[in-house]
Amino acid sequence: MSTPRFIRLSPDDNVVVAVDQFPAGSQIAGQTARERVPRGHKMAVRPVAVNEPVRKYGQIIGFASQAIAPGEWVHVHNVAMHDFARDYRFAEDAKNDEVLPPELRATFEGYVRPNGKTGTRNYIGVLTSVNCSASVAKFIAEAVNRSGLLDDYPGIDGVVPFVHGTGCGMAAKGEGWDVLQRTQWGYATHPNLGAALMVGLGCEVFQIDRMKDDYGLVEGDHFQTMTIQATGGTKKTVAEGVERIKAMLPIAARAQRETRPASEVVLALQCGGSDGYSGITANPALGSAVDLLVKHGGTGVLAETPEIYGAEHLLTRRAVNAKVGEKLVARIRWWEDYTERNRGEMNNNPSPGNKAGGLTTILEKSLGAAAKGGSTTMRAVYEYAEPVKEKGFVFMDTPGYDPVGATGQVAGGCNVMCFTTGRGSAFGCKPTPSIKLATNHYVYESMIDDMDINCGDVLDGVSVADKGEEIFNKVLAVASGERSKSEDLGYGDLEFVPWQIGATM
Structure with a gap:
């Protein structure tokens, strides 16, 4: 029997991610699996004491609620959320992003x-x-x-x-x-x-x-x-x-398609039905596509503030200046107050489906979700449905609920959308075409009529950069009129859901 595949995302991690299911007794990263670990889930490879951080991506995703031995399945039964300080260090990773001259930029028909x-x-x-x-x-x-x-x-x-x-x-x-x-x-x-x-x-x-x-x-x-x-x-x-x-x-009908530069693409970045693979395959691949789009002068719009909660310190480092970084933190503080006064909590996310797919806490989900934004400088932070005017990578404050978040991005001017999913999401977004990116082979094959691109092959050795280029080319093709799967299915008439804040009287 072949050894189950696993991924250790950082040398600092005390868990590995199961690419294949780990049967009890299997040998994984020098440890014996003490129980079955489902695919996409995590197994400890070092002892983790009570209240010690659990680390994935080299970052804290939660804290051990009980002692965890090497080889144990790491999930909601032994991991909890605690508040912890994040060092925002504004703009320290800001850089002058490479942007191609107009004559070298890709084009589409718009x-x-x-x-x-x-x-x-x-x-x-x-x-x-x-x-x-x-x-x-x-x-x-x-x-x-x-x-x-x-x-x-x-x-x-x-x-x-x-x-x-x-x-x-x-x-x-x-x-x-x-x-x-x-x-x-x-x-x-x-x-x-x-x-x-x-x-x-x-x-x-x-x-x-x-x-x-x-x-x-x-x-x-x-x-x-x-x-x-x-x-x-x-x-x-x-x-x-x-x-x-x-x-x-x-x-x-007088409007006719004509050749336009890729700098006119304003790409909404969405995820829904995320799983343990999202932050390893589809989200980083989409982030690579965003880096390419920025290089060609275009705009990528990350959103869903509750789903970058716990990873916002990675974005503030990329802010073009302290003012932009501070605006993101101000929106995080607004959300903390918003959930508290409505008797909720930020860790209400992830959903039951996310947890079944291997995500344990909002911190883990957020670290994977933030990967959709690539690696370039964060040029602006917008409030919900504000017109997006800056070129490059930007952030918009929206809820994590997909239809509401997407409605804000479209209202802001996004003319194409990429939507990653690991559990399988059925979503379209008229008037903006939505391109579905599957995080794994299983959902791609089982929902082939809904999925446009299979990112599961990243687990088989396809590079994130190559998959990002595939996504970038698909964005240009769909922007030029090629129909996405959700368009073929007729989705989008019912997904206009403005964010309703405040009392209904």
Whole structure:
């Protein structure tokens, strides 16, 4: 019988990771496995005393809640979370990243918009100011998509209703209001939309006219608004909405793909259904692709603040200056307060599925998740749904819940997304195409219709750099119009989920 494979990620680690399942009695790294260790999970290779740190990646991922002997399975039954000081050491690893001159940069085929941004898709969006107009927005989109009108416009990817559950019963100012307004504006002006229609009820807290005034939005061929009350009810609003989109179709169809530099790619970095392989295969490979994108002048947007908790000190070292690093720490402090006042805790993450896949604490999950950001300088930290303006690697403050986090990144301007998964996530994200990266062979093969790239071969010897180049090339191909698996399956209509902060009244 062959010896099970394992990985020791740092000489400082007191655990190894099971590439293959360790049967009880097998010889692993000079130790005898005392019990079965599932693939993706950890086994101790040194004694770990009570309250002594457990180390993986050369970093603390938790503390022994009981004495752990060499050969024992290391997981939630013998590892706990404790608070511990992180030395943020702002900007000490900041560097001048290599960026190729324009003539040497890779290119893709995208849509140049009137505001100068470049889109990778050409949808028409039907936005809603409030949940009260959600059904009408869906009726309008469904009527157009069923009508056959789009057959005459093959360059338009479809009509998508972006509906949500808020917009009223909320404060008309403050954090929650600002987040919703930024999100709505980000979608209304997104480069992957050729045109947008916003539908309201009329009497809601989130008034369309106020948003237009605050952001200087002017109605025209590419953006229009209406309310059910002013139009005369449901049937009249649906009919009027269909007519307005009919008029938008030929205008949106004028957009044609043209060659654009990779510097116009704004790549959202997401993970969901993570496992013990995520931080070893798909996440570092995606990080390598981000390093390539930055070299070609583009932008990578890491997010999910609760899922970099415990690894934020590695990012503050890469901040371009102390101000950027301090902003990230301020968001961490906000999250600590947010979870405390809602009687939660930061270690509520990882999920049961993450734990079944080998992740024990949020610290372990975060160290793997942060690898998606590569190794270049962190140029900016953005609040949720803020417009991403800096080139290079940046961070956006979002929840770890995938649909909410992704909605913020898209609202910020991300025109392509890469999504790593080890347990198997079914996620799409209109109007931004989502590329699925499987962390292991098992999920890639069992969910082949959902997965775009298999990163499990990193465990077989494929280099992270080579896999990163494969991902980078896939990003450019999808940006140029190649459909991802989630697009083929029709995902994305229901994944618009703005972050709802504050009281619902």
